[in-house]
Amino acid sequence: MKTPPRLIGLTGTNGAGKGEAAAYFAVKGYACYSLSDVIREELERRAEPVSRDDLIRTGNELRARFGADVLARRTMDKVGGKGRAVIDSIRNTSEIDFLRRQDGFVLLAIDAPVALRFSRVAARGRDESATDLEAFRRKEGQERAGGATGQQLEACLAAADRLIINEGTLAEFHRKLEEVA
Numbered sequence: 509m510k511t512p513p514r515l516i517g518l519t520g521t522n523g524a525g526k527g528e529a530a531a532y533f534a535v536k537g538y539a540c541y542s543l544s545d546v547i548r549e550e551l552e553r554r555a556e557p558v559s560r561d562d563l564i565r566t567g568n569e570l571r572a573r574f575g576a577d578v579l580a581r582r583t584m585d586k587v588g589g590k591g592r593a594v595i596d597s598i599r600n601t602s603e604i605d606f607l608r609r610q611d612g613f614v615l616l617a618i619d620a621p622v623a624l625r626f627s628r629v630a631a632r633g634r635d636e637s638a639t640d641l642e643a644f645r646r647k648e649g650q651e652r653a654g655g656a657t658g659q660q661l662e663a664c665l666a667a668a669d670r671l672i673i674n675e676g677t678l679a680e681f682h683r684k685l686e687e688v689a
Contacts, residue, residue, distance in 0.1 A: 512536075514612030514687040519598040522560075522561070522648060523625030524618040524633075524673040525681060526596050532685050533594040543579035543587055544597040546570070555632040560638075562658060564651065567599070571657035576602030584610065599651065599659040604667050616688060617668035620675050622648075 516533055518526045530540045547567045551558050556566075570578050580603040582593075587593045598604060598615070607613050620628075626644045638644035651659040665671070669686065674681045 513614040514592050514594075515587070515610055516594045516605065516617060516688065517591055517598050517604070517607050517612070517615040518594065518596045518620035518662070519604075519615060521620070521622075521625055521646075522651075522662065523627075523629040524620045525628075526618050528674075528678070528681065529616065529618055529672075529685055530594050530596045533689060538572060538592045538594040538617075538687050538689070539587070540596070541583050541596050542596040543583055543603065546579045546582045558645070561587075568654070568658050570599060571602075573663070575607040576600050576657050580606040593658055596662055599661055600654075600657075601660050601663045601667060602656070604664060609610060614688065615664075615668045615672070617665045617671045619665065619671060619673055624675060 516538065518529055520526050530542070534540050543566075544563055547570065548558055549561050550570060551562055551568055556562060563627070566581065576580075577600070579600075580598070582653075583595055584607070587595070595607065601615065604615060607615070622645060623641060626641045629638070638647045648661075652662040654660050672681075672684045
């Protein structure tokens with residue numbers, strides 16, 4: 509039996525199932541962290557709203573000011589050196605580079621067809637800054653090819669150790685995740 513990874517990183521498209529993957533690993537004993545939580549904490553400190561646009565803008569600002577791997581560094585400060593953890597919302601290759609230097613790190617990319625992802629996102633009821641499928645596609649285009657301090661979703665997907673397509677049932681998705689941990 510193979511040893512499960514100590515750190516599982518999650519990257520992927522909006523609505524693909526990264527949060528569901530994190531919840532699955534939590535049941536398996538992994539502590540859950542999200543790079544987006546670092547941004548949410550910053551927005552809370554500033555008393556600013558937490559919309560998708562605000563998260564993207566503030567994440568890019570933090571990367572520009574403190575280094576492109578700042579979200580990963582701050583999250584690893586919370587994780588510490590012990591135990592198993594899943595780290596969600598990886599969106600920049602510098603974050604991946606930093607996390608790859610941690611012991612036992614594996615990066616999973618989660619994806620699903622765009623129309624399915626949009627329907628999932630619409631059901632969440634959060635401020636996603638996209639009211640229809642075309643706006644959702646445009647927003648995602650902005651996230652796919654950001655500069656050094658922006659979101660680099662396409663490069664993060666390409667850097668993954670494994671790509672999981674989540675287009676079936678929850679049980680099917682869980683079976684795919686079981687192969688990892």
